[in-house]
Amino acid sequence: GIQVEQSPPDLILQEGANSTLRCNFSDSVNNLQWFHQNPWGQLINLFYIPSGTKQNGRLSATTVATERYSLLYISSSQTTDSGVYFCAVENNAGNMLTFGGGTRLMVKP
Amino acid sequence: KAGVTQTPRYLIKTRGQQVTLSCSPISGHRSVSWYQQTPGQGLQFLFEYFSETQRNKGNFPGRFSGRQFSNSRSEMNVSTLELGDSALYLCASSVDAQSSEAFFGQGTRLTVV
Numbered sequence: 001g002i003q004v005e006q007s008p009p010d011l012i013l014q015e016g017a018n019s020t021l022r023c024n025f026s027d028s029v030n031n032l033q034w035f036h037q038n039p040w041g042q043l044i045n046l047f048y049i050p051s052g053t054k055q056n057g058r059l060s061a062t063t064v065a066t067e068r069y070s071l072l073y074i075s076s077s078q079t080t081d082s083g084v085y086f087c088a089v090e091n092n093a094g095n096m097l098t099f100g101g102g103t104r105l106m107v108k109p
Numbered sequence: 110k111a112g113v114t115q116t117p118r119y120l121i122k123t124r125g126q127q128v129t130l131s132c133s134p135i136s137g138h139r140s141v142s143w144y145q146q147t148p149g150q151g152l153q154f155l156f157e158y159f160s161e162t163q164r165n166k167g168n169f170p171g172r173f174s175g176r177q178f179s180n181s182r183s184e185m186n187v188s189t190l191e192l193g194d195s196a197l198y199l200c201a202s203s204v205d206a207q208s209s210e211a212f213f214g215q216g217t218r219l220t221v222v
């Protein structure tokens with residue numbers, strides 16, 4: 001099956017700093033999503049981005065499908081950005097997502 | 110528009126028992142998928158249902174089963190619980206049959222003692 005790798009596994013930032021999270025995948029995909037898992041466990045949708053670039057406030061994402069990677073940019077980070085960020089992909093013409101291992105982000109005040 | 114609703118939120122069961130978890134998708138969504146999250150294995154796909162039919166199944170033993178009703182609500186069942194089944198179980202709903210954006214519920218945290 002498809003493999004998804006996220007880097008870095010852990011990231012510690014000072015409030016106000018910028019960061020880039022990376023997601024590499026091993027095959028072509030039909031769907032790619034970025035999620036933020038809140039402290040209660042719920043996965044919050046950030047981007048649905050099988051290709052191209054999207055922006056939502058301080059967050060933006062780019063997927064280069066031909067090179068099999070996606071990037072999530074967080075600018076001017078805030079303590080509320082802390083948590084685990086997951087990348088998930090689907091490539092089998094269904095709705096079965098394969099998740100990466102996540103990036104655990106801690107933003108210090 | 111209400112989001113994905115999972116019940117119960119927390120559950121404690123004894124080894125050997127069985128458990129049923131419920132998921133109500135977003136109104137109009139016809140696809141429901143289930144995932145298990147553990148510290149050791151991360152987020153793993155269990156199964157997906159569309160129009161009451163199981164379309165995909167992950168690499169889990171037969172003790173894990175599910176179904177979907179005509180109103181798209183879904184249940185998953187785990188029989189003969191083992192300590193290793195302790196996990197956060199997440200349900201996702203999608204509007205279409207394939208490659209559509211998934212929206213997750215808050216999850217059911219199952220503890221097996």
